[in-house]
Amino acid sequence: MPIYKAPVDDVLFLLTDVFQIGRYDNLPGFSDASPDLLEAILREAARLCEEVVQPLNRIGDKEGCKRHDDGSVTTPKGFKEAFKQYSDGGWMGISAPPEFGGQGLPETITTIVNEFLCSASMAFGMYPGLTQGAIAAILTHGTPEQKQTYLPKMIEGRWTGTMNLTEPHCGTDLGLLRTKAVKQGDGSYKISGTKIFISAGEHDMAENIVHLVLARVEGAPAGIKGTTLFVVPKILPNADGALGARNAVACGSIEEKMGIHANSTCVMNYDGATGFLIGEENRGINAMFTMMNEARLGVGVQGLAVSEVAYQNAAAYAKDRLQGRALTGAKFKDKAADPIIVHPDVRRMLMTMRAFNEGARALVAWTALQADITHRSGDDKARQAADDHMGLLTPVIKAMLTEQGFANTVMAQQIYGGHGYIAEHGMEQFVRDGRIAMIYEGANGIQALDLVGRKLPKDGGRALQAFLAEGAGRWPRRGHERQARHRPLLPGPHAARDGGAPRARPIRRGEHDGVAGRSILTPSFTESRG
């Protein structure tokens, strides 16, 4: 049985020592997250993930989801109960606005909890992940009535969300989509068409499923600029919010697939289903991007999550499995052989994975803090700087963390030798589960196009310049600035011979501690304190 221990201490070190989260307490929700509360939340999330969700991961893989003749879908044994525990614990809405029943805590905390959840079971973590993306889209683009109708129930976890973009002939190129929307006299629309590969499209864990569907209104221009976003609930809510009539949307089949068996990947048939406009007609892709950007960061986190759990198991196995002797002589003389962790090649693989996981987690936490500034700061400049950071790093996090995260699952499998290839130890499941993250939410080649084609040149390269300046910010400025730009970021072994190359000035305690000093990692932050 695979093991998992949530890296709570690593996260606390990152948030308190590296990013000094206390300096963000001018942002709404941050002052509520005192160090004690933060630790208590993370330890409770760890308990839920380690004790409730993780034991379901193998069962979920073996049983998978089942579709029945009436179109209903059952999730594997234990999933429904675990999801109830997740919802009852208020985890869906820890960062959602209090006026809709959320706890208003930093989104950074949700991002971290989502890592724990996806390490415990990536298939399970997708159900709340998609719901949180749909909540974000409705929050940003929905009408006040839509917010009142959908958000409290979704934040409570009684209703879940989905994202319906893909059609049989259209995946990357969403401008080709054909799902049709016809306006009705009462302002609603009739939605008809087929969506495929819809994660969590049908299941038995929630009372209702809120589909966000991209479709084309009759007469709309061709291409992506003719797409519109709709909310299409599985069961239509009555005026008082209670569940009403069944809508004309149904799961036609579920896919048999390589991994994440416990997440239902559905063909969804819309047969004149009632839908309601979100945002404006023909601007659907803008609204959908709110959800997609959330989802892209979430998918990057999945890459880190599978990498972490695969690493933890490989490290434990490497300490246990006895094969061969250390090159420097026997380490366990009383045993027939040394544990494989003594071998340099095994150490190389373990250290590669661990270094990646720790660095990736820091990158994710830093970017999640920028998301909080983007959504919560009252300072326009700070918000813009944080938004630039998010835009620039979203494709990087999505592609790099999923690409290397998958490579790490293969490395962890390698450490098990043949025992990693058979199902017994669960390593091959991590490989199978982790593979999809490189494909969905924009295949990784598309992330590269987004970074190079859009994000780097955007606004004359403003985001990139700010990002590079942030790295250079640790160097002395003014007189030395010109030279410093041509020097390596960290003084190397030849620095002393470099003819007086500018050295990084030691950072004095307190110097970077707040309003008076420059922030170490986020120059924009001091501005956001207002």
Ligand SMILES: Cc1cc2nc3c(=O)[nH]c(=O)nc-3n(C[C@H](O)[C@H](O)[C@H](O)COP(=O)(O)OP(=O)(O)OC[C@H]3O[C@@H](n4cnc5c(N)ncnc54)[C@H](O)[C@@H]3O)c2cc1C
């Ligand atoms: C398990 C699973 C769950 C999913 N969940 C959802 C979901 O919840 N909602 C949803 O809407 N969709 C979902 N998808 C769909 C997923 O997002 C798409 O599969 C993905 O976006 C790629 O689309 P495609 O499969 O049609 O590939 P294609 O678009 O046909 O692309 C095939 C290959 O060509 C490359 N390519 C395409 N166009 C270009 C270009 N212009 N330049 C360079 N390379 C290009 C792609 O990068 C890719 O490598 C899911 C898919 C799977 C398998």
